[in-house]
Amino acid sequence: MFNDKSPYKIRIEKTNNDKHYFVSFIDGQNSSQEIEVSFSVYREIECAMKEVQRLKRSDQRHIERFELSDELINKRMLSYQKEVDEIVFDIGLSYELNLAISKLPKIQKRRFLLYYDKKFTYEQIAKLECCTKRAVKFSVDIAKEKVLEKIKKF
Incomplete structure (x- = not known):
């Protein structure tokens, strides 16, 4: 969605006790331009560049990859059609x-x-039924065998 290169480059030049803010860019005739701007303009451009970087990172995190298989796409669908x-x-x-x-x-x-x-x-079942854990396990295992035996016929 976004180009990797920013069209603007910003820099600060310190001279004596003053700071000068510069923005360089390439104009419509493909020639490089550099202009001095006020601090407020410099901050706005800097904030805009940071916002573009933030959006690039967000896109990288959230854009679906095209290499997804059909099976994986079906799993991610809200209503998978059987x-x-x-x-x-x-x-x-x-x-x-x-x-x-x-x-x-x-x-x-x-x-x-x-x-x-x-x-x-x-243990919880044994407490509910006032019996031993071993008795519960034995009973559940036999029930499981019976259920599996009936389902195997299906």
Whole structure:
């Protein structure tokens, strides 16, 4: 967006107790010009040059790179469009998963959902159910095996 080279160069020349401010640039006829300016004009040009540098850095941070793959672009999209067969497969898998979980015994089902759905630890589940961590882990592992066995058939 921005050219790397600034069209202006600024400098300060100190003589005795005075400071002189100069701006050099290339005019329309491609000849170099240098003029003395007041401090306020010098500051405005300096601020403008800093703003251009700030915008260049901002562009470098925020401009998308063209080397992005289609897959990465799709992941970054807000509403990723799935293929019809993916949607049908997901619905079927979700149905089978819910069916397999619903067929679990009451205690296994409760512990399985607490562990995988609610992200409880074995210790937390054991405290809730007044049992040992080992019993919870054993129950969750068996429930997991049963669910995986039903889903593999899908």
